[in-house]
Amino acid sequence: MTVAGSLLHGMKEVGVWLQTFAPGSRTPIQRHSCEVVFIVLKGTGALFLASSSHGPNPGKPQEFPIFQIVHFIYLWNDFKLVK
Numbered sequence: 001m002t003v004a005g006s007l008l009h010g011m012k013e014v015g016v017w018l019q020t021f022a023p024g025s026r027t028p029i030q031r032h033s034c035e036v037v038f039i040v041l042k043g044t045g046a047l048f049l050a051s052s053s054h055g056p057n058p059g060k061p062q063e064f065p066i067f068q069i070v071h072f073i074y075l076w077n078d079f080k081l082v083k
Contacts, residue, residue, distance in 0.1 A: 021045065040066050 021043075038047070048061040 038066065040068055042068055044068065 045066040047064040047066055049064060050061050
């Protein structure tokens, strides 16, 4: 649990899973009502995060490069796609 998730949103638990991506693959567009932490062990990719997920349309996504051993956190209910 990060300090941001705990203090800003009252989160008390964290879930952990390992996911492997084949070259050129991606996740479906999704959103979570929880904090998400990425830790990249190998390879590179990109996180596309909607600029504003709180209106009727998510807006144009921002692209964040993901590199090995990066730690990227975003807080709840934003649309995301990882590739």
